[in-house]
Amino acid sequence: MKQSISSDIIRGYNDTIILFFLREAPSYGYEISKKIRQLSEEKYVIKETTLYSAFTRMEKNGYIESYPYQDPDTGKRRTYYRITDAGREYYSSRCREWALTKEVIERFIADEERV
Amino acid sequence: MKQSISSDIIRGYNDTIILFFLREAPSYGYEISKKIRQLSEEKYVIKETTLYSAFTRMEKNGYIESYPYQDPDTGKRRTYYRITDAGREYYSSRCREWALTKEVIERFIADEERV
DNA sequence: TATCGTACTACGGCTGTCGTAGTAAATATA
DNA sequence: TATATTTACTACGACAGCCGTAGTACGATA
Numbered sequence: 556m557k558q559s560i561s562s563d564i565i566r567g568y569n570d571t572i573i574l575f576f577l578r579e580a581p582s583y584g585y586e587i588s589k590k591i592r593q594l595s596e597e598k599y600v601i602k603e604t605t606l607y608s609a610f611t612r613m614e615k616n617g618y619i620e621s622y623p624y625q626d627p628d629t630g631k632r633r634t635y636y637r638i639t640d641a642g643r644e645y646y647s648s649r650c651r652e653w654a655l656t657k658e659v660i661e662r663f664i665a666d667e668e669r670v
Numbered sequence: 671m672k673q674s675i676s677s678d679i680i681r682g683y684n685d686t687i688i689l690f691f692l693r694e695a696p697s698y699g700y701e702i703s704k705k706i707r708q709l710s711e712e713k714y715v716i717k718e719t720t721l722y723s724a725f726t727r728m729e730k731n732g733y734i735e736s737y738p739y740q741d742p743d744t745g746k747r748r749t750y751y752r753i754t755d756a757g758r759e760y761y762s763s764r765c766r767e768w769a770l771t772k773e774v775i776e777r778f779i780a781d782e783e784r785v
Numbered sequence: 786t787a788t789c790g791t792a793c794t795a796c797g798g799c800t801g802t803c804g805t806a807g808t809a810a811a812t813a814t815a
Numbered sequence: 816t817a818t819a820t821t822t823a824c825t826a827c828g829a830c831a832g833c834c835g836t837a838g839t840a841c842g843a844t845a
Contacts, residue, residue: 560771562802563682563832568775569801575778585823595774605802607824612801629811633823650779656675657772659710660683663690664765677833678801684832700792720833722793727832744842748792 560599569601569609570618571653574638574646577619581637584610610636618642675714684716684724685733686768689753689761692734696752699725725751733757 565572576587584606591601613619619642624635638646680687691702699721706716728734734757739750753761 560774561682561767564679564767564771565775566681566801566832567676567678568778572775572778575780578780583823585821594777598770598774602803603824604804604826608801608803629822631811631822646780652676652679653775653779655713656679659675659713660680660687660768662709663683663687664768665690665693665761681801681832698792700790717834718793719795719835723832723834744791746791746842 562605565599568649568653569605570613571646571649572601573606573609573613574618574642574649577636577638578643578646581635583624583633583635585633610634613642616641616645618645677720680714683764683768684720685728686761686764687716688721688724688728689733689757689764692751692753693758693761696750698739698748698750700748725749728757731756731760733760 572591573587576582576590582590584603588601588603588606591599610619610621614621614636617639619636619638621634621636623632625632687706688702691697691705697705699718703716703718703721706714725734725736729736729751732754734751734753736749736751738747740747
């Protein structure tokens with residue numbers, strides 16, 4: 556019974572998590588999902604449907620752009636995504652919001668319970 | 671254009687915030703909403719419908735119990751809520767989850783953007 | 786008399802997450 | 816060579832929680 560992260564708290568932060576990786580380089584669904592697992596040390600595993608619907612939403616919002624890409628080695632066709640300037644701004648604003656949110660939520664978290 | 675907290679990130683933490691106050695003493699909707707505003711210094715103002723639906727949900731889940739109460743001074747009738755043992759356990763588990771979640775999310779928040 | 790603060794309830798919409806299912810090609814294993 | 820697993824998605828619909836709108840009712844204050 557490992558403690559894990561509820562989807563309600565991560566809700567709305569998936570976009571930020573995805574953009575965190577796209578800031579550094581364009582990528583695609585499967586790779587991003589693996590990177591999330593790795594960086595979180597298996598503590599957070601994004602669901603496929605959640606991930607791909609986030610792509611759709613963010614492209615609609617202009618935070619990312621998709622383009623087809625064929626891997627020169629394997630020949631695999633994938634949909635790659637790159638971050639836009641609007642996406643970078645959005646990421647930054649979410650980071651600032653996070654700082655504020657964290658500070659506020661912690662006022663409602665009892666010290667003794669913090670483990 | 672003050673930076674404020676989005677409902678998506680607070681989502682699912684409203685229950686915890688409410689229980690934070692009920693742990694100390696029974697209370698009712700209006701009072702709790704005021705306390706949230708105060709403790710967050712206006713950074714988070716819970717919506718009425720959100721608050722009352724949280725009460726309903728938590729009572730259904732057995733985390734709180736309601737009882738009618740008439741104020742001896744004003745004569746005002748209110749629905750008071752008190753926390754149950756299950757509610758205390760739930761609060762504690764949410765606090766532990768928070769510690770984990772915070773740690774994980776921060777891996778996806780770039781240092782430079784932290785302000 | 787009217788407005789404001791208090792203390793709610795009802796209803797329905799919206800968004801993001803997730804379960805289920807299916808497709809298809811490449812790679813690994815037996 | 817046959818089968819399983821991994822990779823890389825798409826479609827559909829359910830669900831939960833938040834929130835906008837609206838309305839009720841009562842007391843205090845202007």
